[in-house]
Amino acid sequence: MQKAQVFLREDQKIQLEMMARLTGRKQSELIRRGVDMAIEEAKKTQTSWQGGWSQACGIWKDREDVDALLRNHRAGMDSRIDDLLQQ
DSSP states (O other), X not given: OOOOOOXXXXXXXXXXXXXXXXXXXXXXXXXXXXXXXXXXXXXXXXXXXXXXXXXXXXXXXXXXXHHHHHHHHHHHHHHHHHHHHHO
């Protein structure tokens, strides 16, 4: 294990001491468990956005009208740009 020094607010220190007394665990163990929980939560967040991107990949692969959609979209944008330039 590696040593790490942390600074806690007074209310955090009081709650940590109470939890240690109530659970019979050492404060260091409770802190390690808290760090583990934060790491797992970060992994879930990372996994959720990556999963979303994975699900979105290929979402239009079976569509045959993508070229037409893009042409229409670009034509609409060109029209709006022309309107702005003429003002």
